[in-house]
Amino acid sequence: MLRNKSVxxxxxxxxxxxxxxxxxxxxxxxVLRSGRSLELMKGKIMATFxxxxxxxxRLSFESAMQRLGGSVISVSEAKSSSVAKGETLADxxxxxxxxxxxxxxxxxxxxxxxxxxxxxxxxxxxxGDGSGQHPTQTVxxxxxxxxxxxxxxxxxxxxxxxLRYGRTVHSLVMALSRFNAKVNLVAPPILKMPDxxxxxxxxxxxxxxxxxxxxxxxxxxxxxxxxxxxERFSDPNEYQSVIGSYKINLETVEAMKEKSIIMxxxxxxxxxxxxxxxxxxxxxxxxxxNGVPVRMAIISLILG
Amino acid sequence: xxxxxxxxSKIKDGTVIDHIPPGKALRVLSILRIDDHVENSISIGIxxxxxxxxxxxxxxxxxxxxxxxxxxKISLIAPDATISIVSNYEIIEKFxxxxxxxxxxxxxxxxxxxxxxxxxxxxxEFSLLSKKPLLIRCNFCERTMNEREITASLx
Numbered sequence: 001m002l003r004n005k006s007v008x009x010x011x012x013x014x015x016x017x018x019x020x021x022x023x024x025x026x027x028x029x030x031v032l033r034s035g036r037s038l039e040l041m042k043g044k045i046m047a048t049f050x051x052x053x054x055x056x057x058r059l060s061f062e063s064a065m066q067r068l069g070g071s072v073i074s075v076s077e078a079k080s081s082s083v084a085k086g087e088t089l090a091d092x093x094x095x096x097x098x099x100x101x102x103x104x105x106x107x108x109x110x111x112x113x114x115x116x117x118x119x120x121x122x123x124x125x126x127x128g129d130g131s132g133q134h135p136t137q138t139v140x141x142x143x144x145x146x147x148x149x150x151x152x153x154x155x156x157x158x159x160x161x162x163l164r165y166g167r168t169v170h171s172l173v174m175a176l177s178r179f180n181a182k183v184n185l186v187a188p189p190i191l192k193m194p195d196x197x198x199x200x201x202x203x204x205x206x207x208x209x210x211x212x213x214x215x216x217x218x219x220x221x222x223x224x225x226x227x228x229x230x231e232r233f234s235d236p237n238e239y240q241s242v243i244g245s246y247k248i249n250l251e252t253v254e255a256m257k258e259k260s261i262i263m264x265x266x267x268x269x270x271x272x273x274x275x276x277x278x279x280x281x282x283x284x285x286x287x288x289x290n291g292v293p294v295r296m297a298i299i300s301l302i303l304g
Numbered sequence: 305x306x307x308x309x310x311x312x313s314k315i316k317d318g319t320v321i322d323h324i325p326p327g328k329a330l331r332v333l334s335i336l337r338i339d340d341h342v343e344n345s346i347s348i349g350i351x352x353x354x355x356x357x358x359x360x361x362x363x364x365x366x367x368x369x370x371x372x373x374x375x376x377k378i379s380l381i382a383p384d385a386t387i388s389i390v391s392n393y394e395i396i397e398k399f400x401x402x403x404x405x406x407x408x409x410x411x412x413x414x415x416x417x418x419x420x421x422x423x424x425x426x427x428x429e430f431s432l433l434s435k436k437p438l439l440i441r442c443n444f445c446e447r448t449m450n451e452r453e454i455t456a457s458l459x
Contacts, residue, residue, distance in 0.1 A: 110415060
């Protein structure tokens with residue numbers, strides 16, 4: 001199924017493959033809980049190229065490979081690597097092909113991982129390309145919803161925050177359109193989801209765009225919060241007003257259904273008040289913890 | 305052929321590009337790199353009456369064949385255009401332009417942050433999503449482009 005395939009976009013993962021990843025990730029979670037060590041990827045090497053800063057994604061990919069018994073080689077900063085010497089990404093990838101069995105790339109430009117996959121026969125995993133795709137984050141988001149609420153189909157997912165530049169939400173909304181889910185997109189006009197993403201969604205998808213979070217809170221099963229970056233605003237007052245209107249606090253939690261959850265791809269800054277963390281609805285740290293078993297599943301299915 | 309088109313004289317040998325949307329003829333000339341250094345004899349009809357389209361543009365170029373990439377580019381701005389190849393005043397071949405499913409090397413991605421706009425060894429590559437309205441998607445950054453963006457990004 002996923003064997004030897006590159007995972008660049010969420011659309012590269014078919015429905016059957018997604019179910020297979022969910023099942024394998026569940027198995028991996030059991031292994032992690034039991035403390036057993038695995039040797040599935042013994043002798044295999046993963047190369048990671050992070051041309052953009054990342055903590056969570058990078059650590060969870062590297063942890064996943066090592067938990068599977070494989071090893072990791074990495075280039076952490078573009079400025080210390082061949083890119084600084086003017087090498088193309090195409091050449092970098094052709095070089096890395098000889099050093100590794102699977103290549104993980106994060107890059108500030110959209111389409112970088114797809115380009116990389118054209119220049120090597122080794123599988124490429126996209127760990128985020130500019131404001132483009134972040135498919136493994138999407139898989140772990142879907143896995144989290146499924147694990148927390150039992151299923152994705154029939155649920156109402158409200159996505160709030162930076163829907164314009166946030167790559168995790170582009171992938172996520174595209175993926176949710178494959179399930180029978182309803183999606184509310186809540187953002188100020190300046191950060192609303194771009195037309196080029198909306199135009200990719202099926203016409204019969206239950207999509208509702210609004211600026212008002214409180215209107216949709218009572219029907220929400222999953223509140224997916226994303227970080228609003230200050231640098232996106234030319235007017236600091238506008239930033240303050242947007243941040244103020246979308247801040248998630250205990251009052252927001254109260255307005256939500258009893259069996260609902262709050263997710264966030266992290267890192268968060270001011271979007272969720274820390275006193276929400278102790279609510280059973282706060283699922284964002286559990287979500288982050290799912291990153292390792294989900295990536296273990298993806299790596300082992302690609303290289304299996 | 306209707307009366308209005310007949311006002312444009314016939315050509316002996318060359319190419320006729322007909323059924324161009326009204327006003328787009330100049331854009332087609334620019335695609336064909338026809339400028340003030342042109343050596344061929346060319347007739348251009350802008351907003352001539354057409355039974356099929358109401359009004360249309362038409363271009364007749366003496367002694368000029370079109371390359372495939374030129375026909376592909378024309379298809380992006382004039383998807384209903386027809387091309388006639390004329391030899392000794394006779395039309396020896398006539399065909400409609402066809403939007404290719406894979407559009408390679410003729411459009412630059414309009415997303416400035418797309419990797420294909422960097423110094424990488426790839427050409428712009430797009431998939432045709434819809435003919436009407438025209439919509440294509442970059443095979444690298446997955447960004448879609450509409451007719452207006454495509455016209456502004458023809459190479």
